[in-house]
Amino acid sequence: MxxxxxxxxxxxxxxxxxxxxxxxxxxxxxxxxxxxxxxxxxxxxxxxxxxxxxxxxxxxxxxxxxxxxxxxxxxxxxxxxxxxxxxxxxxxxxxxYPTLAPLPDPAEAPAAPSHWLLTPGPLTTTATVKRAMLHDWGSWDGDFRALTASLRRRLLEIAGVGEGYSVVPLQGSGTFALEAALLSLAQRNSRVLIIVNGAYGQRMVEISRRIGLGHAVLDLAETEAPSPDALAQRLAAAPDLTHVAVAQVETSTGLLNPVEALAQVTAAAGRKLLVDAVSAFGALWLDPARVPFETLIFSTNKCLEGVPGMGFVLTRIEALEEARACGPAPSLALDLADQWAYMERTGLFRFTPPTHVLAAFRQALDEYDAEGGRTARLARYRRNHDALVAGMGWAGLRPLLPEALRSPIIVTFLAPEDPAYHFTTFYEVMKRRGFIIYPGKMTEVESFRLGCIGAVDVPVMEDCARACEAAFKELGVALPD
Known part of the structure; x- marks a missing residue:
């Protein structure tokens, strides 16, 4: 208005x-x-x-x-x-609105973004990924069906799984896919142990509570990784638990959970594993031979560097068939087994898909392959992480987590202990300097987060560290020695 x-x-x-x-x-x-x-x-x-x-x-x-x-x-x-x-x-x-800047010419995607998104997603994408969205697609068209099928095949290849798995795309963010996967567990009368050491583990608890999925919680501190021994004891004490759910990267802090060790304990106890891999898939590989999982959840707009709008559930076909045999899910749009069965039969989505998002995702996967796949992608993220931590260290700012617990996806930094520091004003100064950052999600410690993923490299991370130091000086915030 x-x-x-x-x-x-x-x-x-x-x-x-x-x-x-x-x-x-x-x-x-x-x-x-x-x-x-x-x-x-x-x-x-x-x-x-x-x-x-x-x-x-x-x-x-x-x-x-x-x-x-x-x-x-x-x-x-x-x-x-x-x-x-x-x-x-x-x-x-x-x-x-004479003060609004005109929209850029859609035929000319800029070589560099107006702001670097140092967030865990949405994140900075390449000009060619953006340009891939300039073509309109019909969702019933044969070319789009072929595009969807090819993306599903490529994601199975990236995951390195065998013929017993399928990828089910679901419109929405990774959380939509996560909720659909948990709904399928509710259909099967499952009971899940949710490992919680941050906001994203807590999100699984909230989803389970709302959909009526039986669950228990292994509650940990926000800076604590789950112990395989503690998991084994908990499973031994609760024979009614059928599944374990954990976030591979707890994005609220950047903590990398020891999923491989947890998976082996889960399998040894005869339970099944669901992994929220939204902030990890495509870079931090879970080898199916060493990590026996039933389900992975991920999305277009994280380590695969597409744009937001589509989540994916990679799961065993037998789990989908079991859920379908149990009848419809309590949600129509998030009925994972129904989406899978319809797509297998027709090659179509049940409801309108974000066609431009998938077109951009195809381009993002082409660039992923050209870069060298997950090995090269992870190596770049590690370089970004190391450059960022070193640069912030020169400014006197240190990460919340020790190196052994940190992922190369996003780093939580302790905020300066100065009354002049307010995240909102710090954010605005950083935005003016060309960087979009994230607030902290810690419940007890004042912090902020800087992402290492997206179409960014070491010079961007070094520039960000310098911009942070300059922003604090501009705001009159005293930095530690």
């Missing part, structure tokens, strides 16, 4: 009313705006209400957008008897 030229903003959702006589919305000023004139007095009778409910206010115009221009509601008020007069103006949309 626009604001008249020369006026300040200040609209509020609760102040919306209907202009029934005009058939459109009237946006009322909120407290603190230049148009606020105090609370609306209760009208004496219906005839005294007017279109503003009795409120007196200065005259001004509000544009309502249309296809060819803007409908302006001109308010000419007198105490307790406001009137509204609508007039149509053939006004170019660009003139309503």
């Amino acid at each position: 626009g604001v008249p030229s020369g006026q300040k903003g200040g609209w509020a959702g609760p102040d919306r009313r209907y202009l029934h006589t005009l058939g459109c919305y009237n946006i009322l000023p909120c407290k603190g705006s230049p148009f606020w004139s105090g609370p609306s007095p209760r009208p004496k009778d219906q005839s005294d209400r007017g279109v503003w409910g009795g409120r007196a206010s200065p005259a001004f115009s509000v544009p309502f957008f249309g296809r060819r221009g803007a409908l302006y509601i001109d308010y000419k008020t007198r105490p307790r008897h406001p009137e509204a007069v609508a007039c149509w103006k053939e006004t170019p949309m660009s003139s309503l």
Whole structure:
């Protein structure tokens, strides 16, 4: 919604009313705006209400957008008897927001982004990945079906699994795919032990609680890795547990959980393993010969460096068949087994897929292969991590976790212990300097996070470290010696 030229903003959702006589919305000023004139007095009778409910206010115009221009509601008020007069103006949309920067020419993807996204996803993508989204696809078209099938095959190859597995794509983020996978466990009357040492483990607990999946929790500190011995004891004490669920990288801190050791304990106990590999798949490999998992969850926009919009569940075909035999899931859109069966039968998605996301993902996988696959991708991320930690160390800032627990995906840094430090202002200064960063997700320690993944390399990480040091100096934040 626009604001008249020369006026300040200040609209509020609760102040919306209907202009029934005009058939459109009237946006009322909120407290603190230049148009606020105090609370609306209760009208004496219906005839005294007017279109503003009795409120007196200065005259001004509000544009309502249309296809060819803007409908302006001109308010000419007198105490307790406001009137509204609508007039149509053939006004170019660009003139309503003269301060907005024009969109870039879609035919010319920039060589370098306007900001580096040092986040765990969405993340910085290459110009060629962006350019791959310029083509429109029909979701029922044979070419798009072939594209989808080829992506599913390539993901199985990246995972290194055999014929007993299938990849099921699901529209949405990695969390959508994670919830669909947990729903399939609920269909099978499973009971899962969830390892929690951060926000993403806790997310699995919350999903399980909401969908009615039987679960127990192995609760750990945010800086603590799970012990295989503790897992073995917990499984031995609870024979009703059928599955173990763990995040490969606990992205709230960057902690790398020892999934291989946990998988071997799980298999030895006769249980099955579900891994949230969203922040790891494509770089931190889980060798199926050494990590006997049932299910992996991942997405387009992490280590495979695509754009957001599609999650994937890689799981055993027998698990999908078992879930399907148990009947429909309690969610239509997130019914993993139904999505798989329909896709196997038709090659189509049940509901509209993000076609441009998958086109970009094909390009991202081409670039992944050209770089050298997971070995080269992981090596670059490790170089990024090492350069970032070294550069931040020169500024006196240290990581939260010891090196033995850190992943090369994202690093949590302890915030300066200075009253002048506020993440919001630090974020804005970093954004102005060309970097988008993440706040910390620690519950007890003030921190911030810097990602090492995406289409970035060592010079970007070094520039980020220098920008952090300069930002703190600009804000008057004292750094440790």
